[in-house]
Amino acid sequence: MNETKTFELKLGQRVLKVELGKIAQQANGSCTIQLQDTLLLVTAADGDPRPGTDFFPLTVDFEERMYAIGKIPGSFFKREGRAGNDAILAARMTDRPIRPMFPKGYIRDVHIVCTVMSSDRENQADVLGTIGASIALGLSTLPFEGPVSSVRVGKIDGELIAFPTYAEIEESDLELIVSGNKDSILMIEAGAKEVSEDALIEAISFAEDIIAALNDFQESIFKEYKIEKDKFEIKEINSELIQNIKNKVKALPSDLSGSLNQEGFSGVNALCLSIYNQIKEEAGFEDTEFNDTKAIVEKELKLLFRSKVINEGIRIDGRKVDEIRQLSAEVGFLPRVHGSGLFDRGETQVLSVVTLGNIAEKQRLDNISPGEHKRYMHHYNFPPFSVGEAGFMRGPGRREIGHGMLSEKALLPVLPSEEDFPYAIRVVSDVLSSNGSTSQASICGSSLSLMDAGVPITSPVAGIAMGLFTDSDSDKYEILTDIAGLEDAFGDMDFKIAGSNKGITAIQLDIKLKKLPEGFMVDVFSRAKNAREKILSIMEVAINKPRSEVSEFAPSIEIITVPKEKIGAVIGQGGKVIRSIEEDFECTVNIEDEGVIHISGLKENAFKAKEFILELVTDPEVGNEYKGKVVRVTDFGAFVNILPGKDGLVHISALDTERVEKVTDITNEGDEMDVKIVEVDNLGRINLTRIINGVPVEVIKKDNKKNSNFKKNDSGNDRNKNGRSRNFKKTTEKENNQKENNDKGGERSW
Numbered sequence: 001m002n003e004t005k006t007f008e009l010k011l012g013q014r015v016l017k018v019e020l021g022k023i024a025q026q027a028n029g030s031c032t033i034q035l036q037d038t039l040l041l042v043t044a045a046d047g048d049p050r051p052g053t054d055f056f057p058l059t060v061d062f063e064e065r066m067y068a069i070g071k072i073p074g075s076f077f078k079r080e081g082r083a084g085n086d087a088i089l090a091a092r093m094t095d096r097p098i099r100p101m102f103p104k105g106y107i108r109d110v111h112i113v114c115t116v117m118s119s120d121r122e123n124q125a126d127v128l129g130t131i132g133a134s135i136a137l138g139l140s141t142l143p144f145e146g147p148v149s150s151v152r153v154g155k156i157d158g159e160l161i162a163f164p165t166y167a168e169i170e171e172s173d174l175e176l177i178v179s180g181n182k183d184s185i186l187m188i189e190a191g192a193k194e195v196s197e198d199a200l201i202e203a204i205s206f207a208e209d210i211i212a213a214l215n216d217f218q219e220s221i222f223k224e225y226k227i228e229k230d231k232f233e234i235k236e237i238n239s240e241l242i243q244n245i246k247n248k249v250k251a252l253p254s255d256l257s258g259s260l261n262q263e264g265f266s267g268v269n270a271l272c273l274s275i276y277n278q279i280k281e282e283a284g285f286e287d288t289e290f291n292d293t294k295a296i297v298e299k300e301l302k303l304l305f306r307s308k309v310i311n312e313g314i315r316i317d318g319r320k321v322d323e324i325r326q327l328s329a330e331v332g333f334l335p336r337v338h339g340s341g342l343f344d345r346g347e348t349q350v351l352s353v354v355t356l357g358n359i360a361e362k363q364r365l366d367n368i369s370p371g372e373h374k375r376y377m378h379h380y381n382f383p384p385f386s387v388g389e390a391g392f393m394r395g396p397g398r399r400e401i402g403h404g405m406l407s408e409k410a411l412l413p414v415l416p417s418e419e420d421f422p423y424a425i426r427v428v429s430d431v432l433s434s435n436g437s438t439s440q441a442s443i444c445g446s447s448l449s450l451m452d453a454g455v456p457i458t459s460p461v462a463g464i465a466m467g468l469f470t471d472s473d474s475d476k477y478e479i480l481t482d483i484a485g486l487e488d489a490f491g492d493m494d495f496k497i498a499g500s501n502k503g504i505t506a507i508q509l510d511i512k513l514k515k516l517p518e519g520f521m522v523d524v525f526s527r528a529k530n531a532r533e534k535i536l537s538i539m540e541v542a543i544n545k546p547r548s549e550v551s552e553f554a555p556s557i558e559i560i561t562v563p564k565e566k567i568g569a570v571i572g573q574g575g576k577v578i579r580s581i582e583e584d585f586e587c588t589v590n591i592e593d594e595g596v597i598h599i600s601g602l603k604e605n606a607f608k609a610k611e612f613i614l615e616l617v618t619d620p621e622v623g624n625e626y627k628g629k630v631v632r633v634t635d636f637g638a639f640v641n642i643l644p645g646k647d648g649l650v651h652i653s654a655l656d657t658e659r660v661e662k663v664t665d666i667t668n669e670g671d672e673m674d675v676k677i678v679e680v681d682n683l684g685r686i687n688l689t690r691i692i693n694g695v696p697v698e699v700i701k702k703d704n705k706k707n708s709n710f711k712k713n714d715s716g717n718d719r720n721k722n723g724r725s726r727n728f729k730k731t732t733e734k735e736n737n738q739k740e741n742n743d744k745g746g747e748r749s750w
Contacts, residue, residue: 005224009217011035011163014123018135018221029140033132035163037120042132044140047109054291058099060112062091062129064368068119074366084367088401090114090126093150094133096510097179097186101145105234110142119368122165127152130179131214138222143232145514147222148186149214150179153207155199160206166370176200178207182215184515191409194459194503197525204521237292241285245293248275249300260301260316264435264485266388272297302490309469309478316486317346324464324482324531329444329542331452338554339453341542343445346484347435352445353428354453356554358600360590361424376415377426380404380442386434403439404429407463410443410498410506411450414457421456422557422598422750423550436485437465443498443506444539451543454550459500462535466524468493470513477517479524481531497528501536550750555588556603557750558610562595566617569645570597577616577645585609607749616644620686625676628688633663640675640688648686650675655690657700666690 004021017034024030027043034040050057064087066073066080073080083091094114102110114129130150137144154164154172161168169175174192178185188204252271260267276293279285308314313321325346334340339354362373380403384391396404407429415425427449429442440463447460467483470476470492480487488494493516496508550556562570570591571578578589587601587609597613599606620643628640628648637651650673655666667673674691678698681687689698 007217007221009214014163016131016217018132020135020139020221027136027140028142029136029138031132031135031139032117033128033135034118035123035128037118038116038123038125038128039118040125040128040132041113041115041117042129042136043113043115044133044136044142045111045113046140046142047111049108051107052289052291053107054295056099056102056106057109058095058102058112059110060091060095060098060133061114062087062094062126063113063115065116066366066368068116069121069368084365085401085405086126086367086369088398089405090129092398092402093126093177093179093187093189094130097130097148097150097181098133098137098144098146100186100512100514101148101181103143103145103232103234106143106232108142112136116368121368121370122167123163124152124166125368127163127177131218135218135221138218139225139227141227141230143229146181147215147218148179148181149211149218150177150187151207151210151214152177153203153210155195155203160203162206162210174200174203176203176207178204178211180208180211180215181514182212184513185509186511186514188507188509190504190507191412192504192506193413194500194505196503197522197529200504200507201521201525237296241279241288241292242296244279244282244285245275245296246300248278249297249304260486264387265489268298268301268486269294298490305486305490306469306471309480310471310476313478315480317484321478322481322527322530324534325484327535327538329448329539331448331543336553338551339449339451339455341445341448341450341452343441343448343539345437345441345444345482347433348438348441349431349433350438350441350445351430351432352442352449353430354446354449354455355426355428356453356455356550357424357426358555358557358588358590359418359422359424359598360588363424375418375424376408376412377424378404378408378411378429378442378446379426380407380429380431380439382431382434382438386431386438403442406439406496406498406506406508407442407446410461410463411446411457413505414459414461414500415450416456416458422559423455423554425450425455434485436483436488437463437496439463440465440496440498444535448539448542451546453554454547456546459502460536460539461498461500461505462532462539463496463498463506464528464531464535466493466495466497466528467491468495468511468513468517468520468524470517475517477520479520479527481527495524495528497525497532499529499532501533555600556606558599558606559749560597560599560610560614562597562613562617564593564595567591567595569616570613572645581609581612585612589613610749612644618643620646620648620677620680622677622680625674625691628673628675630667630669630671630673633667633669635663638663638667638673640673642675642677642686642688646686648675648677648688650688650690654678654688654697657692657697 007018009016014036019032024043027045029044032039032041072078075081112133116125127150134146134148138146151162153176154161154168155174156171174195176190179187272294275297276290279288279293305316328344330342333342337353338356341352343350362375363377364373365371380400382400427446429445431438443461443463450457465483467480467487468491469478492513493511498506581589585605585608587599587605590598599609626642628642630638631641631647632639637649639647639649641647652660652663660666675688676691676696677686678689679687689696
């Protein structure tokens with residue numbers, strides 16, 4: 001493919017552009033795909049077969065090049081490192097619809113790389129990666145049974161939009177990503193603001209029309225090239241071996257399903273090994289491979305389980321098709337954390353724990369998307385012991401990141417705004433025991449722990465995983481509610497649906513079929529809603545609304561707003577003042593450019609720090625009175641600190657009502673003194689007078705002088721010899737304005 005060709009498809013006011021034959025010609029298949037100024041290079045390459053492999057070794061990498069947005073990476077080495085969460089999710093989004101489009105038994109390594117080479121930070125690159133991967137595979141020699149296309153759908157003011165920009169998604173009621181081939185939907189991923197089932201079905205139908213147009217576009221490209229595909233032959237297994245294993249599976253005890261459900265995948269593997277060892281001892285089957293035995297046993301088990309479900313309505317663990325496993329919910333499981341929720345569904349158990357932090361602890365993002373910070377973080381952990389295995393405790397893999405982001409997406413619509421609840425929120429969901437649907441259990445556990453932590457979520461959210469068993473010989477199918485581990489492995493679908501009593505907040509669909517049954521969507525959404533309502537009712541027994549206050553172990557938050565010109569006074573030269581505040585009051589202080597100050601720490605410490613900062617930014621005014629501290633003594637008076645960073649002079653003549661010979665006769669450094677501001681000159685220098693028994697010295701002197709004149713003139717007037725009563729602090733016009741601002745939200749506490 002040496003000739004460069006360009007193909008275009010109009011998408012509303014924009015144009016999707018695909019260019020072939022120009023770059024990356026050594027790859028088996030490649031293309032560039034562009035929407036406005038967002039451009040990706042997508043390549044497909046293959047390796048040698050992996051003998052003995054019982055799965056399809058497909059790898060999808062999504063590479064975000066920081067030069068795409070004109071930035072140098074922020075890491076120490078100033079180059080791209082491990083893929084970020086967004087890139088991992090985009091890779092999974094491409095993998096999931098592409099994988100079922102390869103023939104069963106294909107065991108060559110296939111590697112797809114989607115490289116974002118230019119981004120306008122308006123058009124999102126992930127769905128373009130899926131379309132580009134399908135084109136690259138279609139133009140390769142690999143036995144890809146595409147095309148496959150993907151589209152993102154938004155909804156603003158009731159209108160559905162295809163390929164919405166980042167800005168439009170912020171305004172949208174939902175963010176729906178659908179992938180499909182010419183026959184059916186293959187993958188769905190969505191986050192929504194508690195939308196109805198009908199609204200989602202409408203959006204999915206809208207997406208199917210866009211996908212059909214995109215697939216027709218790809219077909220028109222493939223017709224321009226006559227690519228000869230690699231011949232692929234499935235390994236033939238001895239028919240006598242197949243029949244022998246079938247007979248052994250049929251001879252197994254009738255209660256096989258129950259025992260396998262208890263033992264899970266380890267039970268299936270043990271059964272395969274047992275049959276394999278029997279086969280090896282029989283004449284003529286000495287050279288049988290374990291993988292062949294395992295494949296036949298698992299196929300027969302699938303047929304056995306499917307037959308019971310479709311024909312008898314009985315599942316592997318004996319439940320009815322719409323029956324949920326036993327549920328339990330508990331909050332406050334851990335004593336010192338900010339909030340915790342323990343959720344059990346059958347053998348699946350998840351502990352979710354909330355930690356609240358000051359707003360500066362938001363996660364900093366270093367990727368090509370416009371967002372720079374993330375306030376709510378959900379981290380999902382799946383340790384080996386949760387399935388009774390020994391293993392290594394490494395960092396999170398793609399599966400853990402994907403499950404964590406799905407749970408995060410499910411809870412985001414019900415979280416309070418940053419203005420209403422100025423905390424960074426982290427939830428950790430640890431899977432303690434697993435038999436399927438752990439991601440949905442982590443959603444339930446997260447809701448419980450958030451309410452236990454006093455986070456004012458608008459509604460609790462629950463999740464349910466729905467499954468599907470189909471009969472390949474007929475149109476019969478059965479939808480399963482709350483699938484267990486083996487039902488996920490042996491079934492045709494994993495459809496995760498999360499939401500509140502008000503509507504759906506997140507969904508994720510993965511299927512192993514190339515076509516879904518007719519009328520499937522309406523049925524599965526209806527059953528999931530019934531299940532979700534039942535789960536929420538159990539959760540509400542444990543806790544029915546968020547606690548009125550955050551935990552005593554969580555930081556208290558104080559928020560004040562100061563004039564921009566006062567920010568420097570709070571920070572101080574070289575950060576000296578702000579560091580001193582944090583050390584003295586054992587708190588954290590964060591200042592925004594607009595003058596909003598967040599103070600977090602223990603409740604009493606945060607309050608004291610707030611009062612200190614308010615004093616720090618207050619301008620001294622004539623008439624204000626303070627209890628100050630003498631910081632320096634001179635021959636002509638004493639300097640008294642009245643506010644943080646502000647000292648005033650009490651002249652020697654204002655220290656006492658009588659003549660003072662030496663300042664040290666009245667006060668020394670370190671003494672406390674009640675003072676009143678009598679003057680602030682044009683240079684900002686503050687002159688003070690001492691207050692004695694609640695009356696300023698200057699007032700006493702004036703009264704004494706008047707009394708002296710009275711006696712001298714013998715006027716006979718009976719003047720009041722009492723000094724004027726002292727107001728501890730005169731309220732100024734500026735302070736009245738500050739109070740008004742505070743009443744409007746300028747000063748807030750949590």
